[in-house]
Amino acid sequence: xxxxxxxxxxxxxxxxxxxxxxxxxxxxxxxxxxxxxxxxxxxxxxxxxxxxxxxxxxxxxxxxxxxxxxxxxxxxxxxxxxxxxxxxxxxxxxxxxxxxxxxxxxxxxxxxxxxxxxxxxxxxxxxxxxxxxxx
Amino acid sequence: xxxxxxxxxxxxxxxxxxxxxxxxxxxxxxxxxxxxxxxxxxxxxxxxxxxxxxxxxxxxxxxxxxxxxxxxxxxxxxxxxxxxxxxxxxxxxxxxxxxxxxxxxxxxxxxxxxxxxxxxxxxxxxxxxxxxxxxxxxxxxxxxxxxxxxxxxxxxxxxxxxxxxxxxxxxxxxx
Numbered sequence: 001x002x003x004x005x006x007x008x009x010x011x012x013x014x015x016x017x018x019x020x021x022x023x024x025x026x027x028x029x030x031x032x033x034x035x036x037x038x039x040x041x042x043x044x045x046x047x048x049x050x051x052x053x054x055x056x057x058x059x060x061x062x063x064x065x066x067x068x069x070x071x072x073x074x075x076x077x078x079x080x081x082x083x084x085x086x087x088x089x090x091x092x093x094x095x096x097x098x099x100x101x102x103x104x105x106x107x108x109x110x111x112x113x114x115x116x117x118x119x120x121x122x123x124x125x126x127x128x129x130x131x132x133x134x135x
Numbered sequence: 136x137x138x139x140x141x142x143x144x145x146x147x148x149x150x151x152x153x154x155x156x157x158x159x160x161x162x163x164x165x166x167x168x169x170x171x172x173x174x175x176x177x178x179x180x181x182x183x184x185x186x187x188x189x190x191x192x193x194x195x196x197x198x199x200x201x202x203x204x205x206x207x208x209x210x211x212x213x214x215x216x217x218x219x220x221x222x223x224x225x226x227x228x229x230x231x232x233x234x235x236x237x238x239x240x241x242x243x244x245x246x247x248x249x250x251x252x253x254x255x256x257x258x259x260x261x262x263x264x265x266x267x268x269x270x271x272x273x274x275x276x277x278x279x280x281x282x283x284x285x286x287x288x289x290x291x292x293x294x295x296x297x298x299x300x301x302x303x304x305x306x307x308x309x310x
Contacts, residue, residue, distance in 0.1 A: 020210045020237035025262040051167055051272035064237060065272070068263035093170050093270030 020064060027074035028067030034078070041074045044083040047100045048073070048090065057100065166291045169270030169278075176204070176284050177268040181258025184235035185243040191232060191258030197284030201309035203229050203302070204278040205254070206266060208236045209246035211274045217293035218250035224299065225253040229306055233257040236266050236274050277302075281309035 032038040042059065048069065050061035058066040058073075069090075076086050090098050102108045171177070176193045183190045196202055205221060207214040225231055233254040235243045243257065260266055269278070271291075279288035279302070288305040290298065 020208060021239060021242065022237045022261055054165060065263055065266075068237075069267060071262060072264065072267060090267075093268065094167055094272075095170055097167065 024064070024067045025071035027071040027078075029070075030074075032074055032078055037077050038074075040083050041070075041077045044077075044086060045070055045073055048087070049098050049100060051094065051098070167270075167272040168291070169286075169289050171270045172278075172286050172289050174286060176278075176280055176286055177265070179258070179260075179265045179268065181234065181260060181265065183240075184233070184238060184257040184259035185240050185247060187244065187247070187252075188257040189255070191234065191256040193284065195232065195256055196280045197282065199282040200230065201279060201281050201287070201306050203231045203306065204280050205231055205233045206236055206269070206271060206274050206276045207233055208238050208274045209242040210238070211236075213293040214246075214275045215250055217275050217295075218253070220294050220296055220299065221253040222251050223296070224294070224302060227299075227303060229302070230255060234260050234265055236260050236263055279305045279309050 032041060045059035046057050048058045050056045050058050050063055050066040050069075052063035052065050053061050056066075058069045073086055077083065087099055087101075096103050096105065102111050104112075176196050178193045180192045181190060196204065203224065205217075207217070221231055231253050233256070235257055238259060238261070240259070243259070247254075258265070266274075269286075271289075273291075275293050277290040277294055278286050279290075281287050287309040288302075290302065294302060
């Protein structure tokens with residue numbers, strides 16, 4: 001009975017999972033005073049995936065973990081770290097999945113090859129058609 | 136267009152529909168496994184999460200014996216369901232330490248009072264710093280850490296009664 005109730009409670013409460021009673025971290029929703037640093041932070045945050053609402057970047061997400069990740073990014077940028085170091089640190093923990101920027105890993109090769117292949121195919125098609133018309 | 140190609144669009148649509156049906160029937164796994172498994176626990180130093188608790192540093196995880204590291208929070212409903220299972224594991228001799236994510240001392244104290252306290256140490260991680268360093272995406276999550284402080288196993292989500300044998304086996308393997 002207790003287990004059933006708990007299961008029910010878990011199911012009903014699911015949408016409220018990510019709400020603690022603490023306020024957002026200091027730099028979660030605050031811009032860095034240095035404009036150039038803030039611009040760097042913004043660019044990186046737009047390319048990092050929120051781990052809670054997995055289709056959004058941490059720049060767009062309201063999830064608390066995303067806020068804490070923004071805080072982490074801004075703190076590290078303010079401390080003079082470069083954005084690629086921070087991205088690398090996160091990829092090292094969550095895998096390349098956490099970054100939206102395609103990597104040069106073999107799994108991403110089809111992605112890089114796609115435009116070349118498509119342009120090639122389009123060229124072939126156009127050539128065939130133009131030849132046919134000329135005759 | 137040649138005759139044989141006439142039905143190609145229909146075929147493409149059918150393949151697409153088949154792909155959608157397959158994905159709907161087998162939703163992708165949305166859990167994010169940590170890359171930290173097999174590597175040492177990141178260095179951390181956390182204040183006690185509740186007035187009655189002991190503070191917690193990464194050095195406390197390298198004591199020569201495997202330990203279970205549990206990330207929880209007083210605001211996390213599945214953590215309530217997990218609490219009796221952690222008690223059961225403690226009863227079977229598993230040493231458990233906790234990290235309370237984004238929590239207030241008084242809330243953690245109330246949580247422990249209501250749901251029991253299987254933890255030897257409980258650190259407070261108010262800005263998810265250690266959670267991110269561990270590569271976890273939510274609460275509850277647990278790690279089996281061996282005696283040298285190396286992460287051996289990650290359990291995502293609440294440990295349910297059915298998971299007990301697996302956790303015990305991983306603890307044994309980490310010995």
